[in-house]
Amino acid sequence: MALTRDQLAQRVAQEFQDGYYVNLGIGIPTLAANFIPEGMQVMLQSENGLLGMGQFPLEEEVDADLVNAGKQTVTMVKGASLFDSAESFAMIRGGHVDLTVLGAFEVDCQGNIASYMIPGKMIKGMGGAMDLVAGADNIVVTMTHASKSGKSKLLAECTLPLTGKGCIKRVLTDLALLDIEDGKFILRERAPGVTIEEIVNLTEGELIVPDAVPEMRV
């Protein structure tokens, strides 16, 4: 079975380490904040200018001056700090953020990522995504493995305009966890109940299947 949104978020959270500063993109990455293991300290960076993002506010705590990168009202945890956008991206570009998790439309086996526009159809903009993929070393891309019609999104070469070039090393899809090394996808884990054959059929880019591919723990 393909992973649910919550299971994807659970698997993302297994990438967290104690003391990590983490930037979570909008959507499934944000959900991973719900699965930070007990006893582990993770500080969430929101690129509009907050380090130490907390949960959504209670109705009476709502503050129009306190939002996250998705423009949602949020709260701050103890030990949070606030800063301007240049400072925020200095943290990101300077490589100070330990882990970045974001979504994508396509990824290819050269480590390229396309996530911000579909020519002629959708032009919303890249927001902070180009800065995040260029600035971070440790990036996990979360996405569906294929479109609803069964077209692979893990390609030999991205077809959409790129968000970043040669910067992606780890992809988590609803079917599998894969690394990207030397121009190839490497299958590391498969979703519970998903066969290697299914993954091979839905991966267009060159895929290496090691002898042992464990099931994910979700």
Added chain:
Amino acid sequence: MSGFDKVVGSYEEALEGLNDGMTIIAGGFGLCGIPENLIKEIKRRGTKGLTIASNNAGVDGKGLGLLLEDKQIKKMIASYVGENALFEAQMMSGELEVELTPQGTLAEKMRAGGAGIPAFYTATGYGTPVGEGKEVREFNGRHYILEEALCGDFSIAKAWKADRYGNLMFRKTARNFNPMAITAGKIAVVEVEEIVEVGQLDPDEIHLPGIYVNRLIQGTFAKDIEQRTVRSA
């Protein structure tokens, strides 16, 4: 106005000299920390052919979205414009020119503009449409593109508190692009929630010194929320 006193008497006076075809650098992120009354004054004035640099373009009927209604914006420099149907329509029809700029690059372009740095190299955008036509240089085995600084005829911004000299404090994530936007404008106009007497702000607590501010006005703010998300107790 006298000496270092930056306070002006009206919004009309705050934007005196803003003419058709000028470039404006605006603070704010989404609808958070936007100079909402200064934007309304630009709408009232009917200034046209504007180039505006701002992370977002407001939403329909709010923030910079107001200036789209009468087609006052010629060109928008922004990182994310996905919340605005009118914007999309004018962009698709070619009436509105859009330069999509990565968020961190946009912040740094404003910062550089205000700091007298004409351009800077960044890895952001290399190998993407953003890097097309830009100078590429390699440092320590990595590729970087040259991005030019951004300066405006005016900047419009919102802060929380100020003293009459224009020393500013911001509040929470309403700070965002406001400090850099202010530094990048030839005439920097700032609206605030409260103006206090000189000496009442602790110099250690000032986020942006008044040297960058030319005109200051106290306003009242609707502070619209784009995505009101709450949890239950």
